[in-house]
Amino acid sequence: MFAVKVVACSALREELRMTGREKRGRMFVERPADFGAAESLGSDDIDARAGGDDACTSVSALRRTIHEFFRRLRKSTYVLSASLPTFDEDGNVLTHAEDSDDDDCDGRDGGGTWKLESDDDVRRAFVRAEEFFLERRRSAAAAVAGDDDASSTSTTTAMRRPTLVVHVTKDPNASPPPPTPSYLVGMPDPRASTTITMLSFYSFPPGGVPDPERTAEVLRRLWRPFRALGRVYVATEGINAQMAVPTNVLPAFFRCCALPSSLSSSSSEAEADDGQYELSNVLGRHVENGINVDPVPVDVEEFATDPPFRNLHVRVRAQIVADGLERPLNWQNAGYDMPPLEWHRTLKEARERLSSSGGGGGGGVGDDDTFAAASIPIVLDCRNGYETQVGKFELAEPLDTENFRESWDVLRERLRDVPKDAPIMTYCTGGIRCVKVNAYLTQEMEFTNVSRLAGGVVAYDRILGEQAPDEEPMFKGVNFVFDRRLGRKITDDKLGTCYTCGAKASLISNCRNDNCHRRMVQCETCGGSYLGTCSEACKTRVINAGMAPMKNLVGKSSCGDGGPIASIEDEGKEERTGEGAIYSSLDDYSLAHSTGSPPLFREIESNTKRLLPSGAHMVSGSVQGRLLTTLASVSRGGRILEIGTFTGYATACFLLGAAQAGMSLGADAVGTRYGGGPFVLSLERDRSALGLASSHLRVMTQDGIGEEGATKLRDIGPDAKDSFTGDTISFVYNNVAGCELLRVNDALATLEEMASCNPTQAAFDIVFVDADKTRLIDYVNALVSNDRVLKRGGLILVDNVLWKGLVLDASSNGYDSGGDEPSEDEESLRRNRRARKLANKMHRFNSAVVRDDRVEVLMMNIRDGLSLIRKR
Numbered sequence: 001m002f003a004v005k006v007v008a009c010s011a012l013r014e015e016l017r018m019t020g021r022e023k024r025g026r027m028f029v030e031r032p033a034d035f036g037a038a039e040s041l042g043s044d045d046i047d048a049r050a051g052g053d054d055a056c057t058s059v060s061a062l063r064r065t066i067h068e069f070f071r072r073l074r075k076s077t078y079v080l081s082a083s084l085p086t087f088d089e090d091g092n093v094l095t096h097a098e099d100s101d102d103d104d105c106d107g108r109d110g111g112g113t114w115k116l117e118s119d120d121d122v123r124r125a126f127v128r129a130e131e132f133f134l135e136r137r138r139s140a141a142a143a144v145a146g147d148d149d150a151s152s153t154s155t156t157t158a159m160r161r162p163t164l165v166v167h168v169t170k171d172p173n174a175s176p177p178p179p180t181p182s183y184l185v186g187m188p189d190p191r192a193s194t195t196i197t198m199l200s201f202y203s204f205p206p207g208g209v210p211d212p213e214r215t216a217e218v219l220r221r222l223w224r225p226f227r228a229l230g231r232v233y234v235a236t237e238g239i240n241a242q243m244a245v246p247t248n249v250l251p252a253f254f255r256c257c258a259l260p261s262s263l264s265s266s267s268s269e270a271e272a273d274d275g276q277y278e279l280s281n282v283l284g285r286h287v288e289n290g291i292n293v294d295p296v297p298v299d300v301e302e303f304a305t306d307p308p309f310r311n312l313h314v315r316v317r318a319q320i321v322a323d324g325l326e327r328p329l330n331w332q333n334a335g336y337d338m339p340p341l342e343w344h345r346t347l348k349e350a351r352e353r354l355s356s357s358g359g360g361g362g363g364g365v366g367d368d369d370t371f372a373a374a375s376i377p378i379v380l381d382c383r384n385g386y387e388t389q390v391g392k393f394e395l396a397e398p399l400d401t402e403n404f405r406e407s408w409d410v411l412r413e414r415l416r417d418v419p420k421d422a423p424i425m426t427y428c429t430g431g432i433r434c435v436k437v438n439a440y441l442t443q444e445m446e447f448t449n450v451s452r453l454a455g456g457v458v459a460y461d462r463i464l465g466e467q468a469p470d471e472e473p474m475f476k477g478v479n480f481v482f483d484r485r486l487g488r489k490i491t492d493d494k495l496g497t498c499y500t501c502g503a504k505a506s507l508i509s510n511c512r513n514d515n516c517h518r519r520m521v522q523c524e525t526c527g528g529s530y531l532g533t534c535s536e537a538c539k540t541r542v543i544n545a546g547m548a549p550m551k552n553l554v555g556k557s558s559c560g561d562g563g564p565i566a567s568i569e570d571e572g573k574e575e576r577t578g579e580g581a582i583y584s585s586l587d588d589y590s591l592a593h594s595t596g597s598p599p600l601f602r603e604i605e606s607n608t609k610r611l612l613p614s615g616a617h618m619v620s621g622s623v624q625g626r627l628l629t630t631l632a633s634v635s636r637g638g639r640i641l642e643i644g645t646f647t648g649y650a651t652a653c654f655l656l657g658a659a660q661a662g663m664s665l666g667a668d669a670v671g672t673r674y675g676g677g678p679f680v681l682s683l684e685r686d687r688s689a690l691g692l693a694s695s696h697l698r699v700m701t702q703d704g705i706g707e708e709g710a711t712k713l714r715d716i717g718p719d720a721k722d723s724f725t726g727d728t729i730s731f732v733y734n735n736v737a738g739c740e741l742l743r744v745n746d747a748l749a750t751l752e753e754m755a756s757c758n759p760t761q762a763a764f765d766i767v768f769v770d771a772d773k774t775r776l777i778d779y780v781n782a783l784v785s786n787d788r789v790l791k792r793g794g795l796i797l798v799d800n801v802l803w804k805g806l807v808l809d810a811s812s813n814g815y816d817s818g819g820d821e822p823s824e825d826e827e828s829l830r831r832n833r834r835a836r837k838l839a840n841k842m843h844r845f846n847s848a849v850v851r852d853d854r855v856e857v858l859m860m861n862i863r864d865g866l867s868l869i870r871k872r
């Protein structure tokens with residue numbers, strides 16, 4: 001590759017509105033395979049060779065690469081010229097032309113530059129550049145050899161490419177660019193805006209969007225000059241947009257969206273026919289209720305730290321709101337679009353009528369008869385349950401759906417006995433969902449007096465604030481919105497209940513543990529103390545993962561500032577499986593879609609919590625347990641060695657897997673320690689643990705792993721801890737797999753002994769190292785130094801290799817075990833120091849084992865980290 005500096009002249013930059021990044025830079029041009037041999041050639045040879053080469057060195061190849069580089073460059077509007085870089089006397093690359101903003105555009109055929117008009121010009125340019133580069137390298141080398149004082153800076157700089165500077169200048173003969181569209185004339189630079197405005201709009205144009213792909217393309221191009229970000233969906237039924245636009249260009253943006261027929265803004269030859277495309281058919285006058293603008297713009301710095309959108313995504317979708325309806329309805333026939341102030345008045349009067357009739361009043365919802373007697377409309381909140389939790393209109397009934405598709409069944413049920421002429425008023429966040437709801441009520445359910453809040457709660461909030469600021473809003477609490485703020489406070493009422501402590505609350509957030517991400521209402525106090533997570537477990541995970549501090553959700557005066565992001569895609573997003581379950585995290589989801597653990601294993605876990613609670617966290621648990629069973633079941637011989645039995649959870653998992661392996665291998669005899677066959681040997685030093693483990697395994701082997709065994713396990717009492725009196729105990733599971741629990745003083749010593757002089761014992765397929773985390777490398781060494789204990793090709797499993805996430809920090813700087821944290825008490829300080837020390841050790845082990853070429857390592861980020869180490 002040739003590295004080439006490319007520079008666009010200022011006139012082009014201005015015309016094409018290039019950003020700093022786009023106007024100059026380095027690109028790479030393919031280099032002919034034998035070009036490097038030029039070093040040994042004289043300049044005549046080089047010239048001769050250049051004529052014969054055709055790889056990169058043609059005008060068209062160069063233009064193609066340049067075109068990719070400057071995406072906005074219009075073909076046939078520019079010319080190319082080249083020059084060599086210039087150097088100062090210290091050897092620094094000057095290349096002043098590329099750094100100057102006032103370079104001219106009238107071609108460069110003097111002063112060290114030459115035109116690139118033919119393929120020969122290009123080839124010669126590269127040859128010249130190569131020759132120049134080699135020459136500089138030779139003289140730099142000579143300078144270093146001949147003069148010890150020659151600065152190394154000078155040497156390296158002289159050897160550094162670019163070898164060529166290519167100037168892209170405006171072609172004076174090119175036809176003039178199309179006129180700037182009227183809406184862009186005089187528009188300020190959007191980069192100069194100090195605030196960003198959030199806005200949303202939708203359109204269900206009569207006749208639909210004729211060509212969604214083409215429309216999406218046009219919108220992308222049309223909105224590019226505004227530097228707008230957001231998510232826009234285009235479907236045959238319409239357009240739905242959530243956007244962030246620099247505030248200083250908003251008026252121009254509105255003018256652009258309202259254009260009757262816009263596309264005179266085409267900026268490349270490929271776009272020449274855009275003028276034919278009537279954008280007014282899909283935008284412009286058909287944007288329902290205008291553009292909903294958030295009245296409180298976001299500061300650019302704040303926006304940049306946590307942007308709700310990173311790009312402008314204009315995507316084609318089957319529908320702009322997924323409705324799940326079997327047949328499409330006519331979205332033009334969707335009841336009365338009630339302006340916000342009329343809506344406000346109607347509700348207020350209804351409230352007064354209701355209270356003077358002795359009915360519910362306040363925020364209550366009466367029965368249909370009371371409402372009918374007082375001529376109270378049925379007000380339906382058509383948002384999902386989680387949106388309604390923190391705010392709603394007085395008198396409104398939530399549909400309480402999990403997703404929009406559920407609305408139809410709920411509406412049928414709710415309105416079954418309601419007279420067809422009863423007044424029904426519907427609302428949602430921005431109005432789009434109610435277009436569909438009201439079309440359904442009108443066309444499928446034949447209601448005749450249906451209205452919807454024009455522009456939804458967002459428009460109501462804005463228009464009431466602008467036009468009737470003294471009115472008390474009929475909407476109480478927080479309006480849930482689908483951008484990073486999640487909620488916008490309309491009144492101080494707290495309608496929600498804190499997920500964590502049960503107090504009244506109105507802040508909505510998503511749990512900061514990415515694996516959980518539960519959407520929840522949480523009070524400020526819990527938001528702070530749980531670091532934006534939903535539980536102690538998630539908080540620990542976030543701390544261990546070293547996540548950046550939470551955005552200041554707490555302490556913000558309104559939900560309109562700060563808080564995590566929810567995507568617009570959440571709207572109508574399905575969170576269910578076909579069976580109707582809802583999952584709050586990926587962990588939950590994966591668990592639910594894995595075969596469950598047998599009932600007996602659940603009881604082993606709960607017995608451990610009950611009888612040896614201080615060590616309960618050490619149990620492998622269901623997900624890892626399933627993995628252990630699976631690995632054992634596919635092992636070559638079903639022979640497993642476990643180091644660290646504790647209460648026998650993993651032992652039981654292995655025993656089940658070993659038996660499965662034995663059955664699929666057609667083993668005809670029970671496996672034993674010395675004779676081979678499916679067998680689990682587990683080493684442990686703690687008698688109480690062994691007492692519980694042996695009780696668990698006895699039940700497993702006698703009563704099975706199902707409900708019968710589980711019920712028996714519940715009867716185990718504390719005395720089981722004293723039941724292990726000898727040194728060993730053996731079991732047989734399913735007449736195929738043997739199991740032995742062996743009490744040892746030190747598992748490492750036992751292992752080293754087995755590895756050095758135990759030829760009679762049959763080797764194992766898998767060794768689970770789950771004890772004594774400080775000497776892991778010694779365990780691995782004992783297992784890989786010969787094949788007496790672990791078969792060649794066998795697996796070593798090492799648990800806790802992520803050490804609660806602390807290995808991350810240990811890897812970046814190493815924990816300072818002497819560091820102190822003034823706010824912590826002595827005990828937690830001591831625990832922290834120990835944890836960090838162990839994290840350092842674990843990190844050293846992980847680093848050493850992955851470099852050991854006797855093994856291959858797969859570290860899995862499950863539970864506390866499990867490494868699968870295969871002996872080569």
Ligand SMILES: C[S@@+](CC[C@H](N)C(=O)[O-])C[C@H]1O[C@@H](n2cnc3c(N)ncnc32)[C@H](O)[C@@H]1O
Nearest residue numbers: 618619620644646649650685746747770771772
């Ligand atoms: C993490 S627990 C094992 C958990 C078990 N494998 C499971 O998943 O259910 C570690 C066990 O190793 C035992 N242990 C620690 N160091 C040991 C050593 N040097 N020799 C034998 N056992 C040891 C501890 O007593 C403890 O019961």
